[in-house]
Amino acid sequence: MSNRCVVLLSGGLDSMLAIRIMQRQGVEVEALNFKTAFTCCQDDSGRAARDLGVRLTVVSQEDDYLDLVRKPRFGYGKGANPCVDCRIYMFEKAKQFMEQVGARFVVSGEVVGQRPMSQKRRDFDIIAHHSGLDDLLLRPLSAKMLPPTLPEREGWVDREQLYDICGRSRKKLIAMAKEFDLPNIPSPSTGCALTEPKFSRKVFDLIELAPTATFWEYDLLSVGRHYRFDKHTKVVVGRKESENIQLQYTHRLPEANSTALLMPDNFAGPTALLLGEPTPQALDYAIALLTRHSNFEETADLEESAAPQIRLSTHDETRTVAACVSEAALAAKTIAAD
Ligand code: SF4
Incomplete structure (x- = not known):
C-alpha cells in the first residue's frame, strides 16, 4: 500500500499547511x-489545491445533512452552526473516500483551541470517535499536544516533524506559511453561512415552523428579504435583479409547486414569492410587501392613467391584481430583523 493520505482542504491556511507538512514527509x-x-461562495479550495499541486475532489452533503442542522446531537455554536456534528459528518465522508482511493489515514488542519466549537480538546476525541476514524485521524498542527495516532506509531509519518500549536493566534501559522513558501495566505473565515447571526435567525425560524422543509427552502434563505405572515406562510422579496430571477426559478421547481409568484406588471419593482397557503389574506400581505418595496415615481413605463398592477401566478392560474400597500406590510420586519 502506498503511503497516501486524504487531507480535508477547506481552502483556509490551516488545511493548506496540513498538506505541506504531509508533502514535506x-x-x-x-x-x-x-x-x-x-458554504459561502468565497471558497478558495480550488486555488489552494492548484497552489499546492494536489488533486482535489469535491463532495457535497446529502439529504441527511439537514437532520443534523435541525437537531444536532452536540448542539449549536453561536449561530445555527452544528459544528461538531458537521465535522463528524465530514469525516465520515472522508473515511469513505480514504477507502475508495486506497489511502491509509485522514489528515485535518484543525488546531486545538482555535475555534470555540468543534476545536476544543474534548471535541477532537468526539469527532474522531463518532466519525469511525478514531486514531486514523491525524491533526499535524497540534499533533504533539495529542496522543500519537496510528500513522505516527506505525512510522507512516514522523511525529518529530509535527507541531504543538494551540489557541487562536495565527502568528505561528503565518510564520509557517512563509517557511513553506505558500504564495497566498488566506484570511480567516469559516466560509459557512450558518455561523452568521442574521442567516441563523432565518434557519431557526424554518426549523421551528417548517420542520419538514427540504433543501430548496434552505437554499432560499440566502435570497431576498424574508417576512413571516403566519406560522405556515412567509413571503420572500427580491433585493436585486439576480434575486428576482432566482425567485422566479424557484417558483418553477416541481417541489415548490405550492408557491405563488408576484411580479410587477406595469411598473418597476421586485419579485415576491409566497411560501405556504395562498389565502386571500396572505396574498394581500405579499401584494402589499411588493408594493412597499417598489418605487412608482421612478417607474418609466407606468402610464399616468394606468393603475399599478401585479401579475400573480399560482399553481392553477395567472391573473393581475391591483398593487396596494397596507399598514401591516409597512410595519413588517424581516425574520432576520434587518
Ligand atoms: S462552520 Fe459550518 S461548515 Fe464549518 S464545521 Fe461548522 S457547521 Fe460545518
Missing part, C-alpha cells in the same frame, strides 16, 4: 473539499 496527498448548502 513524502506522503502522497489526496485533497477532499466538503461543500454544504450553506
Whole structure:
C-alpha cells in the first residue's frame, strides 16, 4: 500500500499547511473539499489545491445533512452552526473516500483551541470517535499536544516533524506559511453561512415552523428579504435583479409547486414569492410587501392613467391584481430583523 493520505482542504491556511507538512514527509496527498448548502461562495479550495499541486475532489452533503442542522446531537455554536456534528459528518465522508482511493489515514488542519466549537480538546476525541476514524485521524498542527495516532506509531509519518500549536493566534501559522513558501495566505473565515447571526435567525425560524422543509427552502434563505405572515406562510422579496430571477426559478421547481409568484406588471419593482397557503389574506400581505418595496415615481413605463398592477401566478392560474400597500406590510420586519 502506498503511503497516501486524504487531507480535508477547506481552502483556509490551516488545511493548506496540513498538506505541506504531509508533502514535506513524502506522503502522497489526496485533497477532499466538503461543500454544504450553506458554504459561502468565497471558497478558495480550488486555488489552494492548484497552489499546492494536489488533486482535489469535491463532495457535497446529502439529504441527511439537514437532520443534523435541525437537531444536532452536540448542539449549536453561536449561530445555527452544528459544528461538531458537521465535522463528524465530514469525516465520515472522508473515511469513505480514504477507502475508495486506497489511502491509509485522514489528515485535518484543525488546531486545538482555535475555534470555540468543534476545536476544543474534548471535541477532537468526539469527532474522531463518532466519525469511525478514531486514531486514523491525524491533526499535524497540534499533533504533539495529542496522543500519537496510528500513522505516527506505525512510522507512516514522523511525529518529530509535527507541531504543538494551540489557541487562536495565527502568528505561528503565518510564520509557517512563509517557511513553506505558500504564495497566498488566506484570511480567516469559516466560509459557512450558518455561523452568521442574521442567516441563523432565518434557519431557526424554518426549523421551528417548517420542520419538514427540504433543501430548496434552505437554499432560499440566502435570497431576498424574508417576512413571516403566519406560522405556515412567509413571503420572500427580491433585493436585486439576480434575486428576482432566482425567485422566479424557484417558483418553477416541481417541489415548490405550492408557491405563488408576484411580479410587477406595469411598473418597476421586485419579485415576491409566497411560501405556504395562498389565502386571500396572505396574498394581500405579499401584494402589499411588493408594493412597499417598489418605487412608482421612478417607474418609466407606468402610464399616468394606468393603475399599478401585479401579475400573480399560482399553481392553477395567472391573473393581475391591483398593487396596494397596507399598514401591516409597512410595519413588517424581516425574520432576520434587518
Ligand atoms: S462552520 Fe459550518 S461548515 Fe464549518 S464545521 Fe461548522 S457547521 Fe460545518
